[in-house]
Amino acid sequence: MAETSIGTPDQLRDPNYTPALHKAIPLGIQHVLAMFVSNVTPAIIVAGAAGFGFGSNSPDFPELLYLIQMSMLFAGLATLLQTITLGPVGAALPIVQGTSFAFLPIMIPLVAGKGVEALAALFGGVLIGGIFHACLGMFIGKIRFALPPLVTGLVVTMIGLALVKVGIQYAAGGVPAIGTPEYGSLLNWSAALVVVIVTLGLKFFARGMLSVSAVLVGLAVGYVYALMVGMVTFEAIGTSWSRAAGFALPVPFKYGFEFSLAAVIGFCLMAFVSAVETVGDVSGITKGGAGREATDKEIAGATYADGVGTAVAGIFGGLPNTSFSQNVGLIAMTGVMSRHVVTIGALFLILCGLVPKVGAIIRTVPIEVLGGGVIVMFGMVVAAGISMLSDVDWNRRNMVIFAISLSIGLGLQLEPGAVQHLPDTIRILMTSGLLPAALIAIVLNLILPHELAEESTEEVSGGMAGHGAGSLPHD
Template sequence: MSHSSEKGLLYGLEARIAPLPAFIAALQHVLASMVGIITPPLIIGGVLGLQAWVPYLISMSLLVSGLGTFLQARRIGGIGAGMICLQGTSFAFLGIILSTGLMLKAQGASPQQMLAMIFGCNLAAALVPIVVSRCMGVLHKILTPVVTGTVITLIGISLIKVSMTDWAGGNHAADFGAPANLALGALTLLVIVALNRSRLRWARLVAVVAGIGVGCAVAAITGHAAFKSVAEVPWLALPGFFHFGFAFSWSLCLPIALVSLISVIEAVGDLTANCMISQQPISGESFERRLRGGIMADGVSCILAAVFSAFPNTTFAQNNGVIQMTGVASRYVGMVIGLLLALLGLFPVIGAVVQQIPPPVLGGATLVMFGSVVAAGIRVMTQRPLGRREMLIIAIAFGVGLGVEAVPDALKQLPPMIANLFGHAVTTGGVLAMVLNLLLPGEERPVTVPQGETQG
């Protein structure tokens, strides 16, 4: 077994890891991302009346996430970051896909016609990150540490809201905020923290899985877990190319393409945080090569998603927190994660079992991971001293970004496409940080005059 000599990591980026610890480390990533991957198809299916197709959409989302994750870790022909970059269904596209589907539904389109148009437009929009990845050298000059650090921190803060909602019982729970839910999440968190701080290598490695296991056991004993039968869930789901057909419209594609461009900013932030947590350079040619490969792989994942009838993919931020918690950054674990997710997609009954983890348990487990994302963002922002200009950029980006997410009605008078696009902290804050970084002039550094000389 190869161990990492890198400080703070059990297994470094290129460390070979034995099958059993690799499986356990990979399982924790899968558990952390499962809900995020399957939630968008659940929401889209419910709003657009696609309930009959939801099991298939979930299976394909898991399959494509697995293929994309394997590609990111394996890095084939320069495509992929060569790190644990878990690919999952992007929430950024949720609003624009729902508005597109509802418009098509109002025009009398059938469920198959709606999905054919959505996936056709998604396929064209997937070319955006591929094109952008070819000019990352120029883009990287725009995405300075202040910009990327701001985006990473906003991503973490947005994810913490999801964790707290789960911890309290989950959306629309009748017992939302009940003391029993809070206690269950706290117990899960306590187990994870206790094992993570242990000096035993295996204790740290299994911390998240053990915490979720203890939480589920206590939930079952106390009657706070509603486990359902999975007898009616199909055992096998075979993928097919363009399962619902293919259609395309430029007018519907352009808004989706714009979201694709904005999601690149988020992906750059995630990849930067991943490099930092994995103890890799966050500047120089090596870093830019990882960014190019990672963004290119994001685009390829989105192409695979459109072809196999899944919604657009992106690099998941929460899995950076898992790397930090477990100390396992080995990219070989990323390949195992990809295989596990692909298997879950092919065998939906397994996903149905994992889906039944009680929300308070999941919330307690993910809170510390998402908090780690916030901490990584702060580290990126503060790697250089912050002057008045940088503080102003951060203040405006955070103020407006978090403001529109806290008060979404502030944008309700705007066109629906604009409101959906800029109703999230990450997109609004990220775009503002980038624009301000370009427009605000840099501060002149004071000239130091050697002692005994005067300025002429």
């Protein structure tokens, strides 16, 4: 049997195989590079929505660093749960965990403009939602019928649509700059566009690690550009570095604990979506890396790890964790199925999370540069949702479900004042856009008769009838 520079084909398909250390370490670091920016970005977005000061002299600066630090630390610890396992918790597969974008449409309204005081309710929701998420592992296989591609594709698309506004705001100068003469300036947009152009160039014209880490390299180039044009100074970098500790441990219930019904309901409902996403990622890993279907034990273990990792993160000030899809593609590309390679990456993340100076350097990245990166990432979330929707048979029934869910969900998100008279808890959930769209789609998919699927769609689609999964009608 032919042997590659890493191992034989049988070894590469074995999750328990460990390549030589001098090869396993770069492979593990590559997994971290593929997810690093996506992992810390939600913490920065939540801090920005809460109104944290982003300057190194801001009184909120240590809190921002802490959120970034926890994102790295608990992504690493949750990944270890997946690769090493703890009893039934973990899939014993090369699954990389990270902070989930999916929960941002829930988290942003919860903390909007409320500062550090809002974090007690936020992390209370993360903790309870994580426990609920872990419980889903006991019957995840039995609820998948309620979440077909029509529902999951709509939800993922709505997540992206809810976030694209954030990317544009960041590229223009950030939420605090709205209304100022500097907001939307050519200088701000130039920094964001440098990141977008470099990212696209590397993604499509480079190979190997450069292509996989295109967003990270794009941000690095954008950072250098920002230094050159004076958007960030070495003095600011030095101040951030000096204000950050060399080593720090997480603090349990650092922001207190508060029970918020809106937070708990929101996080528990989103746990369903995250759990189904994890099922898809586990299946993608086993198919792409080992050429087989995932077992029920692997799917349940991965879901347990999602929930336990999220609950523990909530105790210490970390955001919800989920499996990262970009690393699934990386496994398919490299052909290395070893879970111990991912364990090495997890240890690197934990090390970064225990050293706040790493977060201090991340925080010196101008918001405009970060905006270029998130424009690409959030756009890819929308594209992923549309890709999932291409598997839907667009008959009249499914078109009606999609139309009503999208119209109400996106409409409430764009015009939150339409439900201003609702109680605060319900108003927050409704104006997220994501939850009403998901609930409507799930309920309609369960109650509408499938006989509609056999009827003509012309009267509702202007002739664009469904002629198969993801297809357009023929002339």
